[in-house]
Amino acid sequence: xxxxxxFFFEVLLGGLLAGVMYxxxxxxxxxxxxxxxxxxxxxxxxxxxxxxxxxxxxxLGLPFFLALLVTVGxxxxxxxxxxxxxxxPLVNQHEDTLLMATIGLxxxxxxxxxxxxxxxxxxxxLGIPDVPIMWIADATGIFVSALDLVAGLVAAVMVAVLAxxxxxxxVGLGLRAVADGHGAAMSIGIPLSQVWVFVWATAGIVALVAxxxxxxxxxxxxxxxxxxxxALPVLIIGGFTSVPGVIVAGLIVGASEKLAEVYIxxxxxxxxxxxxxxxxxxLFLMFRPEGLFGERIIxxx
Amino acid sequence: MYxxxxxxxxxxxxxDMRLLPLKEDRILLGVVLLAAFAVIPFxxxxxxLSAILIPWLCLxxxxxxxxxxxxxxxxxxxxxxxxxxxGAFACWNFMHRVDWMPFPVAVFLSGLIxxxxxxxxxxxSLRVRGLYLAVATLASQxxxxxxxxxxxxxxxxxxxxxxxxxxIVIFGKSFTSPAEMYLVVxxxxxxxxxxxxxxxxGSVGRxxxxxRDMDVAAEVMxxxxxxxxxxxxxxxxxxCGVGGALFAFTYxxxxxxxxxxxxxxxxxxxxxxxxGLGTIIGSFYGAGFILLLPVFLNIFFHALxxxxxxxxxxxxxxxxxFGVMIILFMIYEPLGLAKLWQNFQERMRRWPFKF
Numbered sequence: 001x002x003x004x005x006x007f008f009f010e011v012l013l014g015g016l017l018a019g020v021m022y023x024x025x026x027x028x029x030x031x032x033x034x035x036x037x038x039x040x041x042x043x044x045x046x047x048x049x050x051x052x053x054x055x056x057x058x059x060l061g062l063p064f065f066l067a068l069l070v071t072v073g074x075x076x077x078x079x080x081x082x083x084x085x086x087x088x089p090l091v092n093q094h095e096d097t098l099l100m101a102t103i104g105l106x107x108x109x110x111x112x113x114x115x116x117x118x119x120x121x122x123x124x125x126l127g128i129p130d131v132p133i134m135w136i137a138d139a140t141g142i143f144v145s146a147l148d149l150v151a152g153l154v155a156a157v158m159v160a161v162l163a164x165x166x167x168x169x170x171v172g173l174g175l176r177a178v179a180d181g182h183g184a185a186m187s188i189g190i191p192l193s194q195v196w197v198f199v200w201a202t203a204g205i206v207a208l209v210a211x212x213x214x215x216x217x218x219x220x221x222x223x224x225x226x227x228x229x230x231a232l233p234v235l236i237i238g239g240f241t242s243v244p245g246v247i248v249a250g251l252i253v254g255a256s257e258k259l260a261e262v263y264i265x266x267x268x269x270x271x272x273x274x275x276x277x278x279x280x281x282x283l284f285l286m287f288r289p290e291g292l293f294g295e296r297i298i299x300x301x
Numbered sequence: 302m303y304x305x306x307x308x309x310x311x312x313x314x315x316x317d318m319r320l321l322p323l324k325e326d327r328i329l330l331g332v333v334l335l336a337a338f339a340v341i342p343f344x345x346x347x348x349x350l351s352a353i354l355i356p357w358l359c360l361x362x363x364x365x366x367x368x369x370x371x372x373x374x375x376x377x378x379x380x381x382x383x384x385x386x387x388g389a390f391a392c393w394n395f396m397h398r399v400d401w402m403p404f405p406v407a408v409f410l411s412g413l414i415x416x417x418x419x420x421x422x423x424x425x426s427l428r429v430r431g432l433y434l435a436v437a438t439l440a441s442q443x444x445x446x447x448x449x450x451x452x453x454x455x456x457x458x459x460x461x462x463x464x465x466x467x468x469i470v471i472f473g474k475s476f477t478s479p480a481e482m483y484l485v486v487x488x489x490x491x492x493x494x495x496x497x498x499x500x501x502x503g504s505v506g507r508x509x510x511x512x513r514d515m516d517v518a519a520e521v522m523x524x525x526x527x528x529x530x531x532x533x534x535x536x537x538x539x540x541c542g543v544g545g546a547l548f549a550f551t552y553x554x555x556x557x558x559x560x561x562x563x564x565x566x567x568x569x570x571x572x573x574x575x576x577g578l579g580t581i582i583g584s585f586y587g588a589g590f591i592l593l594l595p596v597f598l599n600i601f602f603h604a605l606x607x608x609x610x611x612x613x614x615x616x617x618x619x620x621x622x623f624g625v626m627i628i629l630f631m632i633y634e635p636l637g638l639a640k641l642w643q644n645f646q647e648r649m650r651r652w653p654f655k656f
Contacts, residue, residue, distance in 0.1 A: 039432040041432075096377065100627060100631050101631040103567075103627060104628040104631065105624060105628060107627070108620070108624030110617075110624075111620030111621035111622075112617075115614065115617040115618060115621065118613070119613045229439070232432075270451075271447055272447075274443050275443035278436065278437075278439050278443055278444070279440050281436050282436075282437045285428055285436075286428060299517050300517065
């Protein structure tokens, strides 16, 4: 194959796989938004908190699976504490107030994680090599790392499971009811606090998975929070309420930022990656504010 | 108590339209201004002037801008630092390229440039609100800083990528000592605060508040959303730009674009949230709080352990404290420190009675 076309596909594939990582962060966000109509700004902080704790426990000498288990337990605890101390006092408040509170939560989590575990960059070895798989490279000439493939697979499985839970199960129905209105859901007997703990704990676990994959790629460090911010444009493009939309949008964002960086970047001295996703999101907002798959927002007086 | 709202009779329109209807308030303001202009420059130490008071005034201006946008017009923005950067670098370019330009003119023009950029990035606000808008403003934050960073023209192709502030010269007199710079900053702050107070209580401010409370209803009542929202963005960015220019010229002195990162934007946001949404004075409380907390933490640790604690620990602790404060304020007093102070005043007015 023509090497230039090959290079294009390689960049595209790299972008798509990076996009999957953004999708994983955005997924936890959608989960919480769909189930409580809270914009959870703290999702990125949760990713950082989860994976830093995980690495911290490993450093304390816990074996891989025990550390994983302890971190999952910790994220459930974080979910419970969030429900008790942040969400419960703010039931039925305006969306913006809840958003501000989650910005506060994000800072608490980031600060706590660094206070307990320190600020140095850590390596995380999942046992999955982050080097190109040779037989694929030999067969097609395109370099793909095993870590990327695992990330894509994990994202696909998680999205499938969550989509089924939301649309086919009774729990999912309850979650959607809560999202429609806190007060209304409570009045028909949906245990609001349990639903919230469930959702935030699940989002915490999704954050842990995302964090582990990110951490294995980029190292466990504070910069993860900045990477996780890119989940926001993904959400806008995909729509806040759509689980599949998150995946599609993640792919779009990942592919477009890498392609822009490689093909347009050199003309401006690079660094386009830093803002291209946000600009793409702004463009989407101009023409399709509800995102690709989101529900149309109708506002009444 | 001498401080009472009852018993003030207004007998003509001029009295009715006064900025401060209470005589006690006017006296208090006079005393504060007199102290700020005539006492502090001569008594405060250089450390206090250049490390606390000057950045406090600059950041108060920025917080005021953020407050106009968020507290009055209800448009969530995470791009304050981007507009500060625009103001700072615009001001530097005016001073650098036009020799005769006096500092206040350069500051004013850089505010206008920031305002123009604010209008462009405010356009998405016509379609979206809340977090959607926050993401759109994040675009401005990253984009502005990137543009300044990547295009050498903005720094006159300086190889280090860092600009160094020029001396402030107004009508041949140079203002270089901390006390002199403090006076420049104070004057600009007082003028702009006075302007903001008048905008906030006039028709402009009422339009903003109508849009904040329910934009659809405001539009139905015949208010032009396009005009009102973009106006809020422009004026807010103007304040951020002027604040940023002053911040760069009187506090940072040598500036690189990276100084105006997303963290600074969050700090400004916290100033407004902690100080008090939709109050002018709250911006000053909030800026003071965010600025002084690290100082107090250091003193506290010094007293506790007898030695300075690792900076990473204090900064992490700072984050936790900011976060907890935000959550607590959102739950118990969404209108921040300004409202707490107001509550205290009201309590005192009827003290020792409960009602």
